Amino acid sequence: MILIDTSVWIDFLAGRGTETVLQLERAIADRESLALCGVILTEVLQGIRDDAEHRATRERLAMLVLLPMELPVFLRAADVYRTLRKRGVTIRRTNDCLIAAVALTYDVPLLHADVDFDRIARVFPLRAVDG
Numbered sequence: 001m002i003l004i005d006t007s008v009w010i011d012f013l014a015g016r017g018t019e020t021v022l023q024l025e026r027a028i029a030d031r032e033s034l035a036l037c038g039v040i041l042t043e044v045l046q047g048i049r050d051d052a053e054h055r056a057t058r059e060r061l062a063m064l065v066l067l068p069m070e071l072p073v074f075l076r077a078a079d080v081y082r083t084l085r086k087r088g089v090t091i092r093r094t095n096d097c098l099i100a101a102v103a104l105t106y107d108v109p110l111l112h113a114d115v116d117f118d119r120i121a122r123v124f125p126l127r128a129v130d131g
Contacts, residue, residue, distance in 0.1 A: 001033040001065060002129055003103050005112035006043040006095075013044075013057065020113045023129055027111070035065040037073075037102040039095050067106050069098070077101035080120060087123065091116050100126050 008020045027034060036044075041061055048054040077097040084091055091097055096116045103110040103126055110117060111129040120126050 001035050001106075001108050002027055003035045003037070003067065003099070003106075003108045003110045004040070004064075005099060005110055005114060005117070006040050007113040008111050009040070009044045010047065011113060013048075018113060020111055023111055027129075033065055035067050035106075035108060036061060037067045037099065038069050039098050039102075041066070043095065067102050067108070069102060073098065073101045073105050076105055080104075080124060084119065084123060089119050089123075091119065096120070100124065103127070 004024060008024055011018045011021045012024055024034075044061065045054060045058055048057055077094070077100070080100055081091055081094070081097045093116070096114060097120075099110070100117060100120045102108075104124060107127075109127040109129045117126060117128070121128060
C-alpha cells in the first residue's frame, strides 16, 4: 500500500510528467493498493474548479483505500511539528504534519513531491516511495 500525497495528485491530474507522476502511473499499472486520507482528499477536491471534473475525480478517489484519521494521528502530527520546531525546522503547513502522521501511524510509504516531507523524514521514520 502507498499513500499518495496531494502534491502528486495535483501533478497527475494536470498531466505533468514528473518523476513522482511516473511512479504513480507505475503503481497504478502494477495494481498497487493506493491510499489517501481525509486531508489529501479535501486538498485535491477543493482545487478542482470544473464541476464535471470534480465529480469524476471524486468518484475515482472514492475507490482508493481511505486511511482513518483518529486521535492518535492528530497527536502524532502535533508531536511531529513540535519535535521539528525544537530542532529549528518549521513545517510550513499543518496538513503536511497530518499526512506524515497518517503514513507513520499506518506504516505506509508516502509518494510525494514536497520538501517538507523530506525534512520530516530526517527526524522520523517516514518512508518515501523509491523510484
